[in-house]
Amino acid sequence: MSNFPRFTHLLLFPHLRVQNANAISSPLTHGFPSMTAFLGLMWALERKARQAGIALEFNAVAAVSHRYQELVTEGGFVKAFRLTRNPVGKDGSTAAIVEEGRIHLDLSMVFAVHAEHWDAQAQANDMEAIAQLLSGMRVAGGSVAMPDHPWQRRNQPWVAHFTGDDEAQRKAFREVCVRLLPGSALVARDDLIDRRLAELQTAHPDASRLDAWLSLSRVNWHYDEEANNGKGAWQGDRRKGSGWIVPIPVGYGALGPVHPAGSVTNARDAETPFRFVESLYSVGEWIGPHRLRSPQQLLWYADSKPDDGLYRCRNDYRPADKDNGLDHLIP
Template sequence: MSFIYSDKDLVGYVMIKNIRIQNANAVSSPITYGFPAITGFTGAIHALSRKIAVVDGLEDIRLDGVLIACFDCKPQTYREASYKDYTFNQTRNPILKSGKTASINEEGRCHLRISLVIGVYANDFMLEDYQIAKLLQTIRFKIQQQRIAGGSVLSLDRFDPVNYVPAEDINNFSKALLPAFILMNAPKDLTSITEQLQQQNPEATALDALISTATMTHEPIDNAQGMTDWQTKSSKQGRGWLVPIPVGFQGISEIYDAGIMQNVRNPEYPSRYVEAIYSLGKWVFPHRINDLADALWYQYYDNEESLYLVTQNQEF
């Protein structure tokens, strides 16, 4: 159900540790912000895989799937006073030839410190030692020469930047991922919240449940002294750190041949109009995940339903 290379076998995992990223895109969808979209990381790994495939000795190796562990995320925001709303810090660069600033689409940014665990696929079930050494060296250099989620990579871990383990030993990375939080898909929580809302309103939908996780309600409660106290409630209380996340796109038009649609990112490929699809995510400590392999996000395409999704192998 994913873009796993069908002609290759999963042989191991690579962890890129303590990546510092500057000015990543903090606007993950038309209605969510704060952390980059998952597609920003799956896309970066796909680009890295293509670069590795042209290196001598690594032609048969591919990368697919990525676990996202975040240590720190700092949205670049500004607030003039404590009673005013936050706004994103914006820049307009590069400037025009005339020296004036160019008009831009506003883009929120954030600084990140993350670690990534990536699946390694090859023709054989085991890589040779020289292949592993060359793969780690290549990843160490190539990852610092490209963008991740629109941001620039400033540095990797000083002492142990890139590691490799066989496929069955992925959970050896658990301690190295502390004290980060890992982004997991949380469809069970979304279903549970939807059912809870439907007890009060039978017409409530999963969209209502998703919105409820991003809102807080204040209810009056009479205390023992006959006074009124205000209690703050949220549908995600007691369920962990839940966040609405975009998980892909739904096609809403036919697929147009290359060069037909204007102003697309890459006119060399067919294009179509899409809308964002949302779900519920959860930030989870590594020790709460039984198998880290379940935390890797993969790209998935459903031709019949016109779906372009990111998904994990199993529900958390």
């Protein structure tokens, strides 16, 4: 059951250029930053907005990638991060190299906000103020730069209203999707893990969800003797039309109980209860925004269950029925 939070408007900030964002999104994955980083950015932006007198409730976020450049060197099948050498120490000794991955991004940010009363003049003023706040913040550790051509209509911040009837909301979402093209939106595909687990357990009954996740994270090859007119050929399981599937971190799982505020030495915040956690993983898919049918399929939101030790990022994407041939359309 979805617990998608309420919202009345979508705030679109197109084609933000982010320099040197963190490309190590978890202990097991790298590349595009984790959605936890964008949720953290959303909450930080909400706090700054409230301090500036902007009474908006930020409840969900989406990141659409247009271009990226991961700072790596390639040699054959091996990639390595481009590392920087730190200055020598005071005694002249060589400082240790701390591995860090970096990536340059051209992305659009979409925030779902709830506002009780927000007239046109207030929207114009608040959007300008929020854009200024966002330009001075860090996105996944990277610095934000203005779009290459900020005067162009497609690069200007924009507000979509979702306070009308269903038809008006569908029209507003279609316009949002058009403004996000060309690009790729990351959506959750937890269902693929269940499907792959069922496939693995037909041959290996003791297969686990970890085995299914690892299987989806790579291209699995097998030799098919019937392929190529009976001559045999190697076949991969990433067939055409199967989608751009990637392993992603989706939050954190508790390793122990909640500790009272200030009871853990060297914690970042001595006024907030502390808990040791580890990363949770799932599978995502990069998909064109024009194939999404509602804002709920685009946006990510927080789903925290402290009693169960789960602090997850959720997305309500559901694949359309491809048998009807209409999965690429927005109703």
